[in-house]
Amino acid sequence: MALLEVKKMNAGYGDADVLRDVDLHVEEGEIVAVVGSNGAGKTTLLRALSGVIASRGEVRFAGRDAAGMAPDEAFGRGLVQVPEGRQLFDRMTVQDNLRMGAFRRRDAAAVRRDFQRMYELFPVLGERRNQLAGSMSGGEQQMAAMARGLMAAPRLLMVDEMSLGLAPVIVERLLEVLTDIQKQGVTVLLVEQDVHSALSVADRGYVLERGRVALTGPARELLDDPRVKEAYLGL
Amino acid sequence: MLVLQVLTNGILLGGLYAVVALGLALVWGVLDIINLAHGAFIMLGGYLTYYLFTGLGLDPFASLPLVMLAMFVLGYLIQWGLLNFLVRAPMFNMLLVTFGIDVVLTYLAQIMFSADLRTIRPAYAGSNFTVGGVTVPWTNLLAFVVALLLTGLLALFLQRQRWGRAIRATAQNLGAARLHGVPPRFAYALTFGIGAALAGGAGTLYGMVAQLTPYVGVPLTAKSFAIAIIGGLDNPLGVIVGGLVLGLAEAFGSLWLGPTYRDAVSLGLLVLVLIVRPTGILGRAS
Structure with missing residues (x-):
């Protein structure tokens, strides 16, 4: 089906x-x-x-x-969307953006594992996790938007x-x-x-x-x- | 010595001002609502504390959480049942509606509480201590500490808590917040409720260091507005800066120009900040 x-x-x-x-x-x-x-x-x-x-x-x-x-x-x-134009939360850190992706999730241990997974998938996001999302380049922002979507499982x-x-x-x-x-x-x-x-x-x-x-x-x-x-x- | 005393008074007043403006700045920054009923919420919080004290003998500092909870419920219901219908409406509509709420609350208070002056005076009111020739009233110092505590707690909540982040996310990008599972109506009601709770807490503190009448709301709203502009809306810690600036300006203004010019000093400062730095002292440059 x-x-x-x-x-x-x-x-x-x-x-x-x-x-x-x-x-x-x-x-x-x-x-x-x-x-x-x-x-x-x-x-x-x-x-x-x-x-x-x-x-x-x-x-x-x-x-x-x-x-x-x-x-x-x-x-x-x-049903999770990675919207056109990234639509990040510009004045929040990369990490907080990813946390917003996991907003509805209750499985804390799995969320932590997914954070790890995202930073392996996109190492640059790991390096910049405490940087404001709006200050990154377009490509990095797109990665952050995808990672945010993926954090929703x-x-x-x-x-x-x-x-x-x-x-x-x-x-x-x-x-x-x-x-x-x-x-x-x-x-x-x-x-x-x-x-x-x-x-x-x-x-x-x-x-x-x-x-x-x-x-x-x-x-x-x-x-x-x-x-x-x-x-x-x-x- | 006089300068040190005025400095102390200004700082203590500034802390109180910070918490007076905190709820207004939060609601303004997140919901883009300039809540003209904010001062009336403070007034209600003050009366609630007054009656809990005179009726039940509850210490004002002990009643603070209760007052905040009651005001949270009121704020939540007002946003949920009324303001949520106007969220995308032009700003003028929102000003009219919140002004209407202010008028209703003020005159309800006049009918229920009468127009007599009230002060919350627990046993320790009026007691003070002296450090290096500077007199510090205990109540004002405690109010100052609680004000900073509330501001810090709000900042922590917005930074660290799940719903705090959701509120910031909603403020920054409503569309994206919805796409990530934040129900906006609830986030709005939560924010307005927190704003009202902070106003209620400010009312408790205000009622201990100043006199309550049903009409204190409008000047308090005006002051909160000035503080929020001076401090900027981005960061709750901005209101501490705004509150201190205003508190000190008023204290020294009264000293050097005379107490008559107190409001002229605070509103003059507002105009100055709007000209020089319209996003506030800590606000982000646009």
């Missing part, structure tokens, strides 16, 4: 629907990429899934109905535009981290404008075009599919 199953989702702002009849599913342990050009509805999809905006349609998460949840409820059930980590504005070498490192955490059993829904890098680590992909799923399939096939380029360029 799929970890996340979305059927005929419609969502948007005010009367205008951005997403139209989106069907999507994520299996346990997968990395699934959602790609598309600017304005295709990628961020809207994540915002609808984490309950920041209202949506219509069927959403099932971990076998339970998950439509219309409030954001803190979605978070409590393990997510069942599904939804990563929004993590490569935006970052140097290729840092994007490479972040993609490696995604495959690392996949090996550790975390399921990832990756939303990206950067089609190539997203599909290079994903198992499957969806191409969104003007709020609809234009194409879907195994990531390797999509990488070679000329229609992806067409959809992406809006041709």
Whole structure:
């Protein structure tokens, strides 16, 4: 059974629907990429899934109905978002940012182990744990945002535009981290404008075009599919 | 010798001022609400302490936690039942509503407690000790210590405790806080409740060193506002700086210019800080 199953989702702002009849599913342990050009509805999809905006349609998460949840409820059930633009708590230390990731967790011993894990995964965060998050570089901030999300012990980590504005070498490192955490059993829904890098680590992909799923399939096939380029360029 | 005495008075007054402004600064910094009823909360805390003392014989320092708890509940309910509906409203609406709460509380107090002057005077009130020619009243010194203690506890809570961090997170980035499982309505109500509890505690201390009337609220709100501006909103320890600056300025202002100019000194200082350093002395430069 799929970890996340979305059927005929419609969502948007005010009367205008951005997403139209989106069907999507994520299996346990997968990395699934959602790609598309600017304005295709990628961020809207994540915002609808984490309950920041209202949506219509069927959403099932971990076998339970998950439509219309409030954001803190979605978070409590393990649907964790790493938002676009990092959205760190700028005037809190790196360590406190990670602690906020573990806000809902009660298992103190496991949280301590996860702190250790994060600092192994991102050594630079360990070095800067007492530094204010807002004072770090963009790449370090993205790492802190991912670590904060992982500290929640997510069942599904939804990563929004993590490569935006970052140097290729840092994007490479972040993609490696995604495959690392996949090996550790975390399921990832990756939303990206950067089609190539997203599909290079994903198992499957969806191409969104003007709020609809234009194409879907195994990531390797999509990488070679000329229609992806067409959809992406809006041709 | 006179200068030393005035210095001591100013510092003791400053500590009290710090705790007077603490709740207002917290609520302002986190919720972006300038709570015009803050002084009325202090007034209520003072009366509560007064009646616990005269009615039940409870020592004011012993009743402090009780008063704070009662004021926490009141503040929590006001935020939960009323102000939460206005959180994203323009600032002017919030000013009107909190001003309305101030008016209601002030006149309820006038009806229930009468307009007579009240002072909380336990047996040790008026006793003092002398160090090197400087007279220190015990009550003022204790009030000073408790004020610093409360400020320190708030700073520790915000820095170290889970919900303290959640409150800071909500203040810094509401969207991200929600995404990480913080229910904002609860965080807001908790913050406002803590702000009211601190006002209540300030009222207990205020009632021991000054006279209570139902009308002390508005000038106390104005003073808290000045202290919060001077100290900045980022750090609870800023109000200690703001409180001390104001306490000393008023003490020396009274000495050199005469007590009539006391309020002119504090409000003049406010204007000066707003011109020179609008984010406060400890506040972050924007």
